[in-house]
Amino acid sequence: MQWETVIGLEVHVQLATKSKIFSGASTAFGAEPNTQACAIDLAMPGTLPVPNEQAFRDAIMFGLAIDADIAHTSMFERKNYFYPDLPKAYQTTQLEKPIVGRGHVEIELADGSKKSIRIHHAHLEEDAGKSLHEGSFEIHGHGMSGIDLNRAGTPLIEIVSEPDMRGAEDAVAFARKLHSIVTSLGICDGNMSQGSMRFDVNISVRPLGSDSFGTRTETKNLNSFKFMEEAIALEVARQIEVIEDGGKVIQETRLYNGDTKKARAMRSKEEANDYRYFPCPDLLPIVFDDDYIQAIRQTLPELPDARRDRFMDQYGLSHYDANILSGDAHVARYFETAAGGDAKLAANWIMGELSARLNAEDIAIQNCPVSAEQLAGMIARLVDGTISSKMAKEVFDAMWNGEGSADDIIEARGLKQVSDSGAIEALVNEVIANSPQQLDNYRSADEAKRPKMLGYFVGQIMKASKGQANPQQVNEVLLKKLNELL
Amino acid sequence: MTIERADIEKLAELARIELNEATIAETTKSIADVLALVDQLQAADTEGVEPMAHPTDAVQRLRPDVVTETNQREAFQAIAPVTEAGLYLVPKVIE
């Protein structure tokens, strides 16, 4: 039987606010445990929440970016469950009246086709803390977990899609597009390895052509596109196998381990949680008028699709290149700064050497050791012929290692390309004179074969020049000389 | 609406409260009495009445996005049952 996959996503996006959603504690990543958990975050008795306006502005921006309805009146509910990383034992979230209503996100697939994914709603809520299991804590012979509540109360928007995706490619394209939108808006740092975006994937399968849904499972807390792709493939295969073996898919929550490439059902989910949602009595209805929402609309920065079109238009990039460079706001910003010298060269360098190095060392482009200005400086020297492409690689390495600007490095290493025609002619003459056999071969060869035979001479000339001769000029002069000798 | 021991046990699990075996029957009865009291609500005609969550009609004030809190870990953990290396310790969390 042919199977069709149906996927819906719930995406948690950490907002890049300075302070938490209900307290004035810092949201900075990586602090010592519990040093950024204030009395409110710790749910100390008698403490009360006061919402952060920026979290609402961010959520409204997102809503406007996906063409969604913004709620003029929204409210918070309490979602009750016990877990040590949830200090109040309820999460303050939105259920009945979320800040962002129905919207949609356009995605583009590898074959160039487009799809619209509907957004059911997006709501504001607080993040939980973290349970650390790695420690060797032990009390009375029982293993212990350590609780760090620094993350507790970090503002999140949870974006809930409709089940409009039909496979991993759709889901990953959608996830990337959301990443692109929230980083372009500047409402999220997009740092996946720090958990700034986390994906819960609802997956079901059904016979191709069926219009009812199969039983779905939810794979929670995926924090990379790669893991998401792997987890979907694994889960789809598992569900098909279960059904084809005559079994039934059970509705359950699953965890995917990116290291072992295995997934498992979460424990203690045999009984469905009863979250006992009810309106949070500590918080009043949040009301925004049209003027407020319009004012935010005025501040909306360029969104990824518009930016892609502009990149094609303004820099003459191909659709493919423009897509890659416009998707991530940080990459786009980097590209536009580096494009000063030559946009296409900048594009090639960013998509080639630069992203390879960033990937290899797992560095985000905003932390790239080579600044966009530095790259632009190097490209300028490439364009004006000061250095060759080969030298550029050396310059790039040196810049990566912190040796300064391209000009500094060219100067310090004496990397200047020889473009003096007299000097190049002398080199060409010398190499030809020292290669009588190769010259004879060249002369007697078919005209069609001759271009291939130039390599030897060029190699010798470059070697004699210690790599500094301008290769283009070498080619020209060499060809001219050889033709004279025919 | 009748409420039985099993219902109370389920609620106790939801609310994470261990019940005393000796008093569970009495607890069940007293909760049944309270629920009988609140069941009087069912007779009220509330057709078309908007539920009221807050006594006043005020709307939410919002706070500027400013970090106002400093690290008070020492003071907070001085009153914590069990901590180590700045972490609150609990029996191992199994997901």
Place this chain on the structure above:
Amino acid sequence: MHNKTLADIIAGLNRGEFSSVEITRHFLDRIQQLDGRYNSFITVTADAALASAADADRQRASGSAPLFCGVPMAHKDIFCTNGVRTSCGSKMLDNFVPPYDATVVENFAHAGAVILGKTNMDEFAMGSSNETSYYGPVKNPWDINCVPGGSSGGSAAAIAARLTPAATATDTGGSIRQPAALCGITGLKPTYGRVSRWGMIAFASSLDQGGPMARTAEDCALMLNVMASFDPKDSTSIDRPVPDYSIDLNQPLSGLKIGIPREYFGEGLNPGTEQAVRDALAEYEKLGATLVEVSLPHSHLAVPAYYVIAPAEASANLSRFDGVRYGYRCENPKDLRDLYMRSRGEGFGEEVKRRILVGAYCLSAGYYDAYYRKAQQVRRLIKQDFVEAFKQVDVIMGPTSPSPAFAFGSKGSDPVAMYLEDVYTIATNLAGLPGMSVPCGLVDNKPVGLQIIGDYFDEALMLNVAHLFQRATDWHQRAPEGLA
């Protein structure tokens, strides 16, 4: 000395008749001598009180004394006090010493008050008799075999026994007014949002409101001048100027229209209590007021609606007590579930557990609409009753509680009998209205309270109305035998 009202004490300090250290020591000595009998304090902060009294005397000598400079008083043990154990009457918080102050506590500190200690209360403010306190019941100074009312029974008894001239309290369903009535003192629950809830340990957030208890309306006005504030840390605090509640205390009452809800004089009302209240109303007519019969037709639904909404909110509010970050933690938990189940099972008392379970029930899947949503709809109907009534009258009056103080254990194991104690007070919490109780008589030598309900933010008028009654009568000056 201990018969002095707050106003007397402030005047005496201002005139230099006695020092803050003298009067503070006097009350501390009285607490030490007498409170063994009443159990009205959970914690007495004698050393800190004397130190701050000495500071106050120095400050006064230097010529700049704020309103309450050196004035002794007490806080209900529901308000967090930095460095002083705040138990909320519960084993769960027996070891809890908050590193922060409630806004109310801060307000009194800025005003220069001297804090004698923390008063006893029903556990997490859940009770109408003070029998649910982990620290044992408070005894009514008028009759130590009787309850003082609750949940602010400690504050009320301490004032009645002249162990403190005034105390803070909180009221979620009658917890200021009912004990004030049963102990023969004056208490005011302000409009919801008038007094900050920051640092006041939550029972039911949409109903809880802090307020003053003292012997007179005049003293309650002084207290409220300090207690009321707009607090940006409490989202439900109302940003509205705080008037001087003392200014209009003596405004004449001629032309005042008093609403008498017929539903507050029906079945279940003790005849002696009814007579005392009717006598008080007659007194008001003498003062120039007109009595107008009004109807609050949904009154009978107030208790049922309250016992859905309050437990529902409480069930979530009390979930934070889990033995992880503060408070009681069970011995040797064998796993996480055990930590939760036993810390909460052992740390909470029976009434608290009962209400948490009732709250969980009303919110659980399949019951939310029938209970919680329904109760919220009824809540609006109850509020509308009052809105209609206040179109006709300036204040509403009736009994505070159905009968005078009852004997310990007399409500038995039936929680519903206890819940009906608050039958006249609960509706104002649901509506968010201000309510007051003033002494208006004695039945079998036990005090009766007259309840005064005002329109939103009409505390100044209510205090005026109460004060003129107290100028005309002396019920508020009566003291339990041997305590005057």
